[in-house]
Amino acid sequence: MSPKFYDTARVERAVLAQVVLTRDDPAEASDSLAELARLADTAGLEVAGQLTQNREHPDGGTLLGSGKVDELRVVLEQTQSNTVIFDNPLNAIQAYQLGKALRGIRVLDRTEVILEIFARRARSAEAKIQVELAKTQFLLSRIPETEAQQRFGGGGTGLRGPGESHLHIRNAPLRRRITDLKRKLEAIRKRQADKSRVHRQWPVVSLVGYTNAGKSTLLNAFTRADAYVDDRLFATLDTKTRMAWLSPTRQVLLTDTVGFIRNLPHNLVACFKSTLQMAVDSDLLLLVVDATSPRLADHIAVCKKTLKEIGAEQVPHLLVLNKCDEGRASHSVLHATEAYPQAVPVSARSGYGLDVLKQAMIEELQRCCTLWRLPSAISEI
Ligand SMILES: Nc1nc2c(ncn2[C@@H]2O[C@H](COP(=O)(O)OP(=O)(O)OP(=O)(O)O)[C@@H](O)[C@H]2O)c(=O)[nH]1
Ligand SMILES: [Mg+2]
Structure with missing residues (x-):
């Protein structure tokens, strides 16, 4: 599984989804959802509906309970939406399972929308590197960490190199890019430190x-x-x-x-x-x-x-x-x-x-x- 950021050229209609846990403050949860709608708008998505579920714990597989996922599918159909944005952060497994359950629908969470806005707004070389670093780290976090998670998540090729898991090998280019971007940022930081001494x-x-x-x-x-x-x-x-x-x-x-x-x-x-x-x-x-x-x-x-x-x-x-x-x-x-x-x-x-x-x-x-x-x-x- 390799999650993609959505195609910014297409107009997207989105449904917002949220799980409010028993321990959460309901007023804050509702404000957070309203803020998510503004974030979606800033990212160029048209918000067509929303759905909230109150739960004691999030579902480990799909965040929402299975009945609510069915309800979400209906709302997506009725509103002719092609995207669902979760206010709660999704882990690798939840993102994968939701993608499978809502075939053909793009599944995003709040973090991805914020990253997309940052990517669109970044102007300076420094901001662009910072956003790419955050995006690459995000993509890495969406790849299951263990072989067991990988099986649950449904990905994997079964290839394995000597002394290294195939997951580690598959993630190597992302890790190399992260090291490279961090090095570039460090060089910018040094230059800024010199400048601020003058200031x-x-x-x-x-x-x-x-x-x-x-x-x-x-x-x-x-x-x-x-x-x-x-x-x-x-x-x-x-x-x-x-x-x-x-x-x-x-x-x-x-x-x-x-x-x-x-x-x-x-x-x-x-x-x-x-x-x-x-x-x-x-x-x-x-x-x-x-x-x-x-x-x-x-x-x-x-x-x-x-x-x-x-x-x-x-x-x-x-x-x-x-x-x-x-x-x-x-x-x-x-x-x-x-x-x-x-x-x-x-x-x-x-x-x-x-x-x-x-x-x-x-x-x-x-x-x-x-x-x-x-x-x-x-x-x-
Ligand atoms: N009514 C009113 N609106 C204001 C005032 N100051 C800013 N705004 C409006 O608030 C909105 C946001 O203003 P910005 O200055 O871009 O806010 P910011 O804090 O720099 O926002 P970000 O850069 O997005 O974090 C704009 O529509 C401004 O016109 C004010 O004193 N009164
Ligand atoms: Mg500003």
Whole structure:
């Protein structure tokens, strides 16, 4: 079995499927499914239906129970869909068994859709290598690891070399490619480290946060970066750094970076380490979230978890509640500002709160950034 990413030239109609386990939070599961619909749309798939099953445990073979797989087949037929996207991660066996049970239907999971979006959006050589690495690792994870799994999964040729299982031999080209890509990324990382040493005359502030929160809009509001802004998930995959003036005498390097999302595939985070390294090496992080999101607390938690995963949890941060547009005293904005009194409410679109944010950045950098603790620098302000 060798899973393929779908043909981007064809228009695909997809049904979303999800297993909600007894231990899962139902509200979060429903939000995750809504997010999957946005991910599918961003990846160019038309969502035609959805199906959820509540279970105590996922089915080891097909994730959904067999009756539900039959139901799924009917929904796929009725909606004339050719793709099913699972919100839950599928292992090698589940992907194979579902593919067999739903013959002719493309079976994807959330990780594959995110990888596809990243592959489409990657522009720089670095982002392209990072995405290819994540995809290759994903393909490798979909090949059964043991001979027993291989038999259950139904693949295999029966060929075997001396001292090595045939699975190992079959995976060798993928493993070689992974080593090659990692080497290339390492070379890029070294070059970036040299560059960032030159940059160190100014404090570095990175925009991090949930995808679609308005990080690139905020970079544009602070600088003339002309960063790409879109009401889609993962509009930005490459870092963009520009000089931003916080006051007539205070300047920082402001960096926009890739957004976070719940269940961001672990190997994708690992592969994007060099892009995210900028955040780790920053003097200050602006943790940007959409104040109007009903899942604000979850989004903040996901961001903090991802920052920990990349080793940036110690970097000082300011929580920025974006999309608090003037005249938009909506219930969610009021609730957000009350729940996070330490956060800075802004509207990157209208400019509301940006002066307060600049002042908060100056104060935080004076407190935490050694570059700004120099007496000559302090007396400038
Ligand atoms: N109403 C409102 N919309 C905003 C604001 N800031 C950004 N947006 C919109 O939110 C959407 C996402 O904005 P981006 O700046 O691309 O968000 P991002 O965080 O960079 O997103 P990714 O790069 O995809 O992670 C766009 O449609 C923006 O126009 C704001 O202050 N108010
Ligand atoms: Mg962006």
